Amino acid sequence: MKKLFILILSLSCYQNLNAQTTVIDKEKLLDFYQTQRYADAAKYLQSVYSEDTQDVKALSQIAYCNMMAGKLPDAEKSYLKINAIQPNTLPVLFSLASINSRRGNELKAKVYLESIIKLDSTNFNAYKQLAGFTDSTALKIAYLKKANALNAIDADVAYDLAFQYKNLKIYEPAYQVLKIAIAADTSNFILQQAQLPIANELKKYKEVISVGEKLLQNGGDANVVKDVGRAYFSLKNYQKCITLYKILEDMALQNESILYYMSISYRELKNYEMATTYAKKTVEEGISPNTALYYSLLGGIYEERNQNTNAIAAYKKGLTFSAYNTIYYRLGLLYDFKLNQTKTALGYYNQYLKSKPKAEDKSQIEYSKTRIAEINQPKASKIGLTSVQN
Structure with a gap:
């Protein structure tokens, strides 16, 4: 009888414990959500919930709030708990991928996304995100195609x-996708x-002009101007091409290609003076200022290898692009001390000084002046010959 009483009492206590539920102040929680106080x-x-709770709904709420509050490590901790309780739930895997992506851990993000497509091979968002996590062009295209x-x-x-x-010059599929x-x-x-540059490559010039002109009316950018101008050029409307490309030039947005088309357009219009001007501009644009x-640099390397003829050729070639004053100085030294041609060296020292070198090159300036004086006075002291400033 006593044992039966104890059993009944135990069952009663167990039922009472299970009857107890966690009480949430819904109004308070709603106020937090509405005011976006997710951390609170x-x-x-x-x-309200214990730290070791197995309540998936509670863990989901906590994880979501922490993620919205930017507390990503805490959010990840809760989502990992959920994933342990209910493995391979798509929303949880997406959340874990998102958290790792935001923290710069792309490798882990990819692992979660790959898990998603294994579970659901038709998941659009997973393929879309995976495309952004690979540097492989082939793999990126595969994900994007899917x-x-x-x-x-x-x-x-x-x-x-x-x-x-x-980028792969596969224009027709690119056009159709767009x-x-x-x-x-x-x-x-x-x-x-x-689509405009792709349509140009497919010789759909009239379409480029039709669409492009509408885009220009709605504030199209320089790329639209460039594409429409190219279409006009291809249809031999050279004046319209020039008009559009002049806009780019006025905005200092011209490039070698733009200037080339302008030169050709002027030539076709028999305006040879302007054609010549833009041909020269094309050449200048195509040359790096460096x-x-x-x-x-190349000349200096040749010098170090005692290939003086090659060094001179490299230096002089450099001067055909711009009067880089250091080259004059290097040629002066080379002719002076390696080839013993002081008259030629004198000319380059003078050219160096005339090129208005920077004040920070004071030692080279002073040496050039000293050496010029010495060459002009052969009987003068040779002091300083061994102090060449390289």
């Missing part, structure tokens, strides 16, 4: 896939602009 919401929920096949009208995926195709996305969103100027410096 997380702190409140953690004060995402595009699942949702052909997603503008971001269409743009990225077309961009990859364009065409479908544009048909679904005819006001998407970004997609339309992305070319002379590079030849100076």
Whole structure:
């Protein structure tokens, strides 16, 4: 009888314990959410639930609040608990991927996303995100193609896939990908602009002009001007090409290609003076401002290898691009001390001084002046000959 009483009492206590539920102040929690005080919401929920709680709903709320509050390590901790309790839940895997992505751990983010596509091979968002986590062009295209096949009208995926195709000069597929996305969103100027250079490559010049002119009316940027100008050039409307490309030149946005097309256009219009002007500008634009410096470097290397003829050739080639004053100085030293041609050296020392070297090159300036004086007075003291400043 006594044993039966104890058993009944035990069962009663167990039922009472299970009947107890966690009480949440919903109004308080709602106020935290509405005022976006997610850190306070997380702190409140953690004060209500025990640290070792296995309540998935509670852990999800805590994880979400911490993630929204930017407390990513705490959010990850809760999501990992959920993943241990209920493995391979897609929303949890996405959250873990997002957290790791935001923390710069792309490797772990990729692992979670790859787990998602193993569970769901038709998950568009997973493929889209994976494309952003690889440097492999082939793999990136594979992910983007899969995402595009699942949702052909997603503008971001269409743009990225077309961009990859364009870089590989695969123009027709790039054009078609954008065409479908544009048909679904005819006001998407970004997609339309992305299609212009591709359409040019496919010789769809009239389409480029039609679409491009509309984009220009809506504030199209310099790339639109460039693409439309090229289309006009291809259709032999040279004056229109010049008009558009002049806009780029006035904005200092010209490049070698722009200037080349302008020169050709002026030539076709029989304006040979302007054609010559822009041909020269094309040459100047095509030359790096550092070319002379590079030849100076090459000349110095030849000197160190005692290949003086090659050194002179490199230095003089550098001077054809710009009057880089250090080259004059180097040629002066080379002719002076390695070739013993003092008259030629004298000319280069003088050229160096006339090129207005910087004040910071004081030692080279002073040495050039001293050496010029010595060469002009052969019988003068040779003091200083061994103190060449390289």
